[in-house]
Amino acid sequence: MRFSPLVDQLMEAFRVLPGVGPKTAQRMAMHLLERERDGGKRLAATIEQAIDEVGYCQRCRTLTEAELCVLCESPRRDDALLCVVESPADQLAIEEAGGFLGRYFVLHGHLSPIDGVGPEAIGLEQLEALVAQGVIQEIVLATNPTVEGEATAHYIATQLNDYGVRFSRLAYGVPMGGELEYVDGGTLSRAFNGRLPFSSE
Amino acid sequence: MRFSPLVDQLMEAFRVLPGVGPKTAQRMAMHLLERERDGGKRLAATIEQAIDEVGYCQRCRTLTEAELCVLCESPRRDDALLCVVESPADQLAIEEAGGFLGRYFVLHGHLSPIDGVGPEAIGLEQLEALVAQGVIQEIVLATNPTVEGEATAHYIATQLNDYGVRFSRLAYGVPMGGELEYVDGGTLSRAFNGRLPFSSE
Ligand SMILES: [Zn+2]
Numbered sequence: 555m556r557f558s559p560l561v562d563q564l565m566e567a568f569r570v571l572p573g574v575g576p577k578t579a580q581r582m583a584m585h586l587l588e589r590e591r592d593g594g595k596r597l598a599a600t601i602e603q604a605i606d607e608v609g610y611c612q613r614c615r616t617l618t619e620a621e622l623c624v625l626c627e628s629p630r631r632d633d634a635l636l637c638v639v640e641s642p643a644d645q646l647a648i649e650e651a652g653g654f655l656g657r658y659f660v661l662h663g664h665l666s667p668i669d670g671v672g673p674e675a676i677g678l679e680q681l682e683a684l685v686a687q688g689v690i691q692e693i694v695l696a697t698n699p700t701v702e703g704e705a706t707a708h709y710i711a712t713q714l715n716d717y718g719v720r721f722s723r724l725a726y727g728v729p730m731g732g733e734l735e736y737v738d739g740g741t742l743s744r745a746f747n748g749r750l751p752f753s754s755e
Numbered sequence: 756m757r758f759s760p761l762v763d764q765l766m767e768a769f770r771v772l773p774g775v776g777p778k779t780a781q782r783m784a785m786h787l788l789e790r791e792r793d794g795g796k797r798l799a800a801t802i803e804q805a806i807d808e809v810g811y812c813q814r815c816r817t818l819t820e821a822e823l824c825v826l827c828e829s830p831r832r833d834d835a836l837l838c839v840v841e842s843p844a845d846q847l848a849i850e851e852a853g854g855f856l857g858r859y860f861v862l863h864g865h866l867s868p869i870d871g872v873g874p875e876a877i878g879l880e881q882l883e884a885l886v887a888q889g890v891i892q893e894i895v896l897a898t899n900p901t902v903e904g905e906a907t908a909h910y911i912a913t914q915l916n917d918y919g920v921r922f923s924r925l926a927y928g929v930p931m932g933g934e935l936e937y938v939d940g941g942t943l944s945r946a947f948n949g950r951l952p953f954s955s956e
């Protein structure tokens with residue numbers, strides 16, 4: 555123990571954040587207690603409120619506290635083009651890369667039979683209902699370029715095979731085995747433009 | 756706006772933490788909402804409680820929710836040796852370097868007449884009362900090796916000149932113009948061992 559149980563507990567609590575080791579956690583705790591008590595209070599209240607209130611968009615399943623997210627509400631997006639991603643972070647990376655003007659569907663994961671993650675857990679019934687409305691013409695299967703991401707893309711293309719929708723996958727440019735979330739905007743943007751037809755065979 | 760007002764607000768709130776830019780703040784918000792809602796709740800509650808309850812040790816002014824901090828309560832430290840630091844983070848860096856077995860006094864800043872920070876704001880009356888008890892024989896003035904830190908060290912040595920206490924300052928090894936908090940443990944430890952006598956002239 556360095557100062558007191560509560561100060562130690564605060565240093566420990568920050569380690570729940572991604573990329574935060576013991577040194578950084580200590581610095582964060584000191585910073586809030588020494589220089590940012592008001593900002594710290596606001597941070598705590600915002601985390602609390604967001605965790606209580608933020609759920610999934612009823613249409614695309616991205617994160618939102620409203621029934622529909624900002625992108626689903628927007629009239630300026632192409633309803634015929636849908637991009638399926640594993641996470642809101644992937645969606646954010648694609649949005650920041652710019653150039654994609656369609657809509658999204660967020661799986662919150664990928665198929666993983668070993669972990670008991672089946673089609674329902676990643677919203678595939680909801681996705682099928684969306685496609686069954688007959689407006690979507692192309693689905694960009696932008697799952698991660700990993701074994702699980704590829705398998706999930708294949709599963710979706712097979713499941714939705716009878717709806718007359720074109721499938722595509724991001725072009726080369728996305729590094730194999732990587733995570734979309736960490737790909738730079740330029741690479742992502744080029745990969746989008748060069749997206750390839752995709753079939754379930 | 757990316758997802759919804761509340762998700763945006765959460766991404767923004769993390770920027771109060773040191774070294775957290777927009778990208779990292781986004782990643783933290785996504786991570787808590789997607790994978791760590793329980794840990795996020797604990798983090799929020801701990802920040803809230805720590806900011807409400809953590810104050811200053813009545814003896815050494817370091818951070819603690821108790822009357823006395825863990826180090827002041829410890830019977831295994833040398834009462835004759837006192838190390839004066841600008842911040843609890845500096846104290847922590849020295850503790851982690853190891854080798855110093857005395858006690859501490861935390862200023863929470865340095866003298867800065869331009870900003871209206873005078874002797875009382877950094878606890879110098881309390882420090883003098885501590886020294887007046889007659890137990891302390893040496894004071895290590897471990898303020899930062901900056902212009903303000905040097906000026907504060909000189910002020911303290913002058914103020915306490917009549918108590919027959921020896922003053923010292925950390926040895927060379929601490930880079931000039933730097934901040935103690937970011938100095939590596941080995942350098943800090945060597946600087947402690949080679950500390951020099953210090954006078955107010
Ligand atoms: Zn939506």
Ligand SMILES: [Zn+2]
Nearest residue numbers: 812815824827
């Ligand atoms: Zn203390």
